[in-house]
Amino acid sequence: MIQIEYILIISAVMMFAGIFGFLTRRSTLAILLSIELMLNSADLNFAVFNRMLYPNGHEGYFFAIFAIAIAAAESAIAIAIMINIYRKIKGISVDKLEKMKW
């Protein structure tokens, strides 16, 4: 049986990779991918804690599935926004997105 620490380490790596990507990437698409990465690390935590600590319960699985569904919907909206941004400024880099500044 795989030890819980290994899975948590993978989850933490995913989380920090997501945070790093979110803070440093300039493309909105890459930022969206980073957000997905963070969400998935959280989902992984839900699943593994449920499996290892409370084997008789199902709340963690449900919550993970729920979060995946929400993330899918959110991605759809985010990509729609990006398409609109692309139409306005001919690009999706956040550096160029200064329309609503000040």
Next chain:
Amino acid sequence: MEYTLLILLLPFLSFLFLGICGKWLSHKTAGTVGTCVLAVVAVLSYVTAYEYFTAPRLADGTFATLMPINFTWLPFFNGSLHFDLGIMLDPISVMMLIVISTVSLMVHIYSFGYMHGERGFQRYYAFLSLFTMSMLGLVVATNIFQMYMFWELVGVSSYLLIGFYYTTPAAIAASKKAFIVTRFADMFFLIGILIYGYFAGTFNFGHIEGGSLVAVGDFSTVLGIDAEAAKYIPVALGLMFIGGAGKSAMFPLHIWLPDAMEGPTPVSALIHAATMVVAGVFLIARMMPLLIGFGAIGGLDVLSIVVWVGVFTAFYAAAVACAQSDIKRVLAFSTISQIAFMMVALGVCTELTTGHHNPGSLGYMASMFHLFTHAMFKALLFLGAGCIIHAVHSNEMSAMGGLRKYMPITHVTFLIACLAIAGIPPFSGFFSKDEILTACFAYSPFVGWFMTAIAAMTAFYMFRLYYGIFWGTENKKLHAEHTPHEAPLPMTLPLIFLAVVTCVAGFIPFGHFVSADGQAYDIHLDWNVAGTSIVIAVSAILLATYIYIGERQPVADAIQEKFKSLHRWAFKRFYMDEVYQFVTHRIIFAYISRPIAWFDRHVVDGFFDFLAWGTNALGFRIRGLQSGSVQKYGYVFFIGILILLGILCLAVF
């Protein structure tokens, strides 16, 4: 007599109606509404007067002071002092009701002709209604505070009516001048009222009951005021007199009245001859028992101030009137002079008794009598002047002369009014002026002779005016281009009515209605005084006839040439306006107002501008923090979490 409320309410409703709906009414409808309402008001006033004066007198021989309506409007916290509103009927207020409603009705009818086709005809009638309401409210006021409220309303409606031709710069300047000067005087009036209210403990007027001074309503408190507080009553009365002097155009607050002639002529007749300008006289008459009872305490004799201000004003105005060429200006200065006569008459009233056996009390009745007769004949003169201006389209005497051929009705009625103001029997002015002169002689021979001399000047300048308009040098060129014509019926009808009143008003037994202590007595002509004044008036008229009747006027020209500088001084009103101009602009504006304005603009405004500028600059500096980039926020957020985590770890271990 609750219906007296309608006397105030109807003109007010007519003002609202004409003011709001006037736009959609034709000239004819608007004028008819205004005039009909005024006719009803006049009838109600006559009914009131009839009922009031035919009611049986009280046991002590006076007419009862009625208060059909009186309620507390604004109580103060301590409860003893309160502002009341209501209607008070006593002999002088009932007399004023008749004067105001009659003259106002005549002016309403007259304006139909005079203002025919003017732009803003409906507005004109609305303002006339407002003025009538305020003036009627002023005279029936139950206390000094209500009087003050209507006093200010009168000032406002006068302002609106003087500035009726609001496209003419002169009219705007005149209306502002009238408002500011009277308002300046009213400031003293208000201070006087407040001092009076504070020290007397009431805003009510005093009056006489059973020979002793009592007040309407709760005046028993006044009788109880201690000697220390009583010292301030003369100060209050003196300040009130300044307010009255402003409204009644006493020197040196007279400067607004001649300029107020920029308004339409019927307005001059109503406001600046017959009603509003006598408000000051009415005020002094109202305060008479107090002036006699308290006026001389503390080394300040208000009544003698009234006398000397009045005497000087009467002389000054008569002197200026002799040299004016604008007919309305002549009439304006003659109004100032005549009002000063009334003031003097009130000032020489030193005791509240009755009859010619006690000449000290004659002035009160004489003043009110002159107010009554003067209102009628001066309104007649102004309305006549309006007809003349209507006919020749100019105010200047040079455009007139020889008009008797063209305007017979105006000529005759104007002559009657001139004879009345000159004091020729049997016209009304003779009787009232004679009473004033008798009262003056009883006060001091100097005042008596001085006022007689001014009466002679009155006769002279009025007949100079009369000959200048109807005889004298005719402006043939102008009259050939545009032949003067008699005014239409709505304009001549009021003239005829007022002329009839002027002929008969002198025979009213005025002493039966109004006297210093309310007792009835018969007016008794003092033939020494009457004879002197008749002789003097007739000789002044003959002198004016000799100088001004001819086609060529060598004597007048010679006199004018000989006293050139004096004539110029009188023509320029002894440079009083220039003095005011100098004092206000060169001294008050330059040395007080400008520095204060500078302080306000640079120091006060500057401080707040600096605050605004500082906030703005700071915001500009730190706006970079709010970059709008979510990533930067996330970065700061992340660092914040790390720091908090660090603190948490330190705290745990």
